[in-house]
Amino acid sequence: MKSLLKNYLNTFSGLSQEVWWLALITLINRAGTMVIPFLSLYLITDLNFSMSDVGWVMSAFGVGSVLGSWLGGKLTDKIGFYKVMVFSLIATGFLFIGLQYLKTFQLICLGIFIVMTVADMFRPAMFVALNTYSKAENKTRSLTLIRLAINLGFSAGPAIGGLIITSMSYDGLFWVDGITCIAAGVLLTNVLNPKKVKVLDSYKNLNPKxxxxxxxxxxxxxxxxxxxxxxxxxxxxxxxxxxxxxxxxxxxxxxxxxxxxxxxxxxxxxxxxxxxxxxxxxxxxxxxxxxxxxxxxxxxxxxxxxxxxxxxxxxxxxxxxxxxxxxxxxxxxxxxxxxxxxxxxxxxxxxxxxxxxxxxxxxxxxxxxxxxxxxxxxxxxxxxxxxxxxxxxxxxxxxxxxxxxxxxxxxx
Missing domain, CATH: 1.20.1250.20 (MFS general substrate transporter like domains)
Structure with missing residues (x-):
């Protein structure tokens, strides 16, 4: 059993410290997105939306995700992944807190669209950061570590969210969700500032396709x-x-x-x-x-x-x-x-x-x-x-x- 555990832990060896920090930030961020699993329930039970209304809100969610991914990629190439990640995390936190004050169908659609646009700017920037802080031979395992963080976050988030709703109502959920995103952004500024960390892959194509x-x-x-x-x-x-x-x-x-x-x-x-x-x-x-x-x-x-x-x-x-x-x-x-x-x-x-x-x-x-x-x-x-x-x-x-x-x- 001890040997099996040692072999398992060895599969994580060789990954850079920055990748581990990135995984922790991703875990905090994904565990913090507690609003998302309960969004449909919130719209139906608290705001009395119809199933059709919820469908349109989820469409706004998806369209915002597409725009955010595209915009995040563009900005990452222009100003760098670090600034995009910090902005996305902290701004998403404040937007999540503000989302609870929107009550009409039109405002909810607009609010969800804006939240997801800003939130999903993080994804392409995070991938580029991961590429920068990983050696060539470790990239796939580094990506796997991030996936583990995402899975753990999504597993913990709904459970914690359910407890928050029971004890503090949906308003508390929006506050905790927002604060965790801001906390992830603050942690990122302290541990992944490009001026303080070691770059392992600085490749840049001078004639990009x-x-x-x-x-x-x-x-x-x-x-x-x-x-x-x-x-x-x-x-x-x-x-x-x-x-x-x-x-x-x-x-x-x-x-x-x-x-x-x-x-x-x-x-x-x-x-x-x-x-x-x-x-x-x-x-x-x-x-x-x-x-x-x-x-x-x-x-x-x-x-x-x-x-x-x-x-x-x-x-x-x-x-x-x-x-x-x-x-x-x-x-x-x-x-x-x-x-x-x-x-x-x-x-x-x-x-x-x-x-x-x-x-x-x-x-x-x-x-x-x-x-x-x-x-x-x-x-x-x-x-x-x-x-x-x-x-x-x-x-x-x-x-x-x-x-x-x-x-x-x-x-x-």
Whole structure:
């Protein structure tokens, strides 16, 4: 047992101090976003909004996320990741506090849009910071550590938020949420000021290529939108399926969803370290992860036994553990061809688009064509994602051959 624990801890070795600080800041920030899981409930119970109204508010949430990711990338390239991260964290804190004073439908839509625009400026800036503070051989594991922080934050946040609502009401939730974001921003200014920390990767492309003209990267981004739509079904449509088709209680659903976070926390870092040292390419690993995630849906139509839900959850979890870290690493590596902020913004936008369309599409389909047909459609989307990743792999091989040819036969 002692040896197993030592081997597990060794998977975290070699990561820079700055990456650990960034992970802690991310944990505080994500644990602090307690308003988000309770937003729909708050709008319906406290403000008496209709389901249709809530749908439009969530659309404003998604559009703000897309704009914030794009704007964060642009500003990161212009003024640097540090200033963007500090502004995003502290401004988001004050905006969350102010959100509780908005009561009408129009103001809530506008408020949520502004909050998410400012909040999601943090993401592309954080990716560039991570790239700066990581050695080349540690980038994928550094990204995995950040994912662990995000998962822990999202796990702790709702639990803490529920206690705050019970004892202090929703107003207290907005205050605590805002204060934690501001606290994360203040911590960042003290531990990650560029004047005080060591830069491990200062690469800058003097002739940057636009991410929007990089065809392989566009193919990759589209594949990630599809993967995001497939993955997000587990956090919107799937819980309803568990309850209506397999008659699981809320507690059983919570345990099943909690299994996802627990397995990621225990196994993701050792798995990523092992895969990093394997012969497999990032595109090959992403493809395998997408296949596993697609399989997690189709088996639900093959077997009626409720135990298959655990198998499906495990397939999705392993698929997620492989696809997300290596897609992050691929995006960071590719970003060196151009302006890093723009590349990482496009990567973030891909998942923002998934949020806009994924939840709503899954819920609408399950209500009109039923769960079985919905899982067939979702599996087809996963197959299209796999197909695009195979095209990406071929495009990268062609690109590499051209580069080798130009190196051997330079134009004089």
């Amino acid at each position: 636009s991410a929007y003209t990089d065809v392989p990267f566009i193919i990759f981004a589209i594949a990630m939108v599809l993967f995001g739509v497939v993955f997000l079904q587990y956090f919107s449509t799937m819980p309803i399926y568990y309850k209506e088709r397999h008659f699981l209680t809320e507690f059983e659903i919570g345990v099943l969803l909690g299994l996802n976070g627990f397995v990621i926390f225990i196994l993701e870092m050792p798995l990523i370290k092992w895969l990093e040292n394997s012969k497999y390419t990032k595109t090959g690993l992403m493809t395998f992860g997408a296949i596993l995630t697609g399989l997690s849906f189709i088996i639900l139509n093959i077997f009626s036994w409720s135990g298959v839900l655990i198998i499906g959850m495990m397939l999705m979890t392993v698929g997620e553990m492989i696809t997300f870290p290596f897609s992050n690493a691929f995006a960071l590596e590719r970003a060196k061809r151009g302006s890093q902020g723009e590349y990482m913004a496009l990567y973030s936008i891909a998942f923002s688009l998934s949020h806009i369309f994924g939840h709503n599409a899954g819920l609408q389909m399950s209500g009109t064509i039923g769960f079985d047909n919905t899982w067939i459609v979702i599996t087809l989307l996963a197959l299209i994602c796999v197909f695009l990743l195979m095209i990406l792999k071929h495009a990268l091989k062609t690109e590499k051959r051209k580069q080798l040819s130009q190196t051997r036969n330079p134009i004089v």
